Amino acid sequence: MPSKGATLELAVLGLLHESPLHGYELRKRLNLLLGWTRLLSYGSLYPALKRMLRSGWITEVATMSSSVSRRQRIVYQITPAGTEFFTSEITDAGPAAWEDESFNMRFAFFSRTDASVRMRILEGRRSRLQERLDRARALSAGSDRYQTELRRHATESVEREVRWLADLIEAERASQDRSGAQAPRPTRSTTAPPVVPTTDLSTEIS
């Protein structure tokens, strides 16, 4: 049952969908794509690749020591089963898809879903965050200065993400209307710029 947090696997499949890659390179791209806070370590990547091999989602590819680099490396390629799994997962717009990590993942591969799925995911995510805000507002704040400031900050951030999502939804709707699908770059309906979800920004540290 691949139901829960198979985030890493999905990300790998998403990247391999574009072109075959070897582990080391995969890690770099993964860190660009999702690993903003803590960098993904080899200790989780390689075992994950092994699991995926066993699941039949990827295969090793003949490395053929070609023209340039004659380095020993194991190149992985996505299989039809892998493609099928990937597609079914990112197409599933259920509650699991509005969760932080999960949402980011799906968003990153939105190009491979169709408009109705994107819409459902964006809207689901937005109401998920809205609920959090409502629940948080229903609770009294502590008296501590710094804790208050932290809460204020957190709340504002979520509010911003909600606006961001609202803009994206609007943009999606607009591009659905003028049949020829346009870029999803939001039109900044509101004043201020958006916020990030849960992630942070960073890359290779090695």
Next chain:
Amino acid sequence: MPSKGATLELAVLGLLHESPLHGYELRKRLNLLLGWTRLLSYGSLYPALKRMLRSGWITEVATMSSSVSRRQRIVYQITPAGTEFFTSEITDAGPAAWEDESFNMRFAFFSRTDASVRMRILEGRRSRLQERLDRARALSAGSDRYQTELRRHATESVEREVRWLADLIEAERASQDRSGAQAPRPTRSTTAPPVVPTTDLSTEIS
């Protein structure tokens, strides 16, 4: 060696520092304080309390079935050893303190540190984030629309957090100058409002 991610333990000690509490209540406050994304579960809280008992940081308190609620509950209290550990941890302004979770924790308990420590932590955090931005900017973006948008979003968020920190630092410096320590609420030197760190906003779901 209590060096790494003893975030939960520290948060518990921080709360017990104010008043003795029982597990159930502790969880609620913990979720208010730090557990914004995923709620803390009993499955991690209770074992943590056991560990802390063994470490001698907390003790059980005679529950004396007093006036109101005669409910069976185990009330915990911080010990001198616990206080000492807590203080030494939140006073440590080393690199571990600029990490996301760790930073939030320390920030929440800033009232219990002195100005110089606060300053070092805020500045450390800021340059940590600045580095991430620099590294991210040094890398070419992918061609995918949505991935580009996600990156833009993430970058903007970090930039905002940097501004937030800059404002806090300024406020701290200012209140250090006019000797009588004032509220750290920043003076919004820049135009836009701030962003949240890594966390999300949410509370009790149960």
Next chain:
DNA sequence: GTTAGCATGTAAGGAGTTACATGATTTT
């Protein structure tokens, strides 16, 4: 020739989640 960075892995363990299990007390 030596250093830096490419490349792949394993073992141990930390930190938390879900699901299970149980029961008391308060509210309706």
Next chain:
DNA sequence: AAAATCATGTAACTCCTTACATGCTAAC
């Protein structure tokens, strides 16, 4: 009397990290 919610715990499992271990190749 039933339902909600307070209250405490355990066991199995997931996912990831750190630290270790190894060796190749490109550049200086």
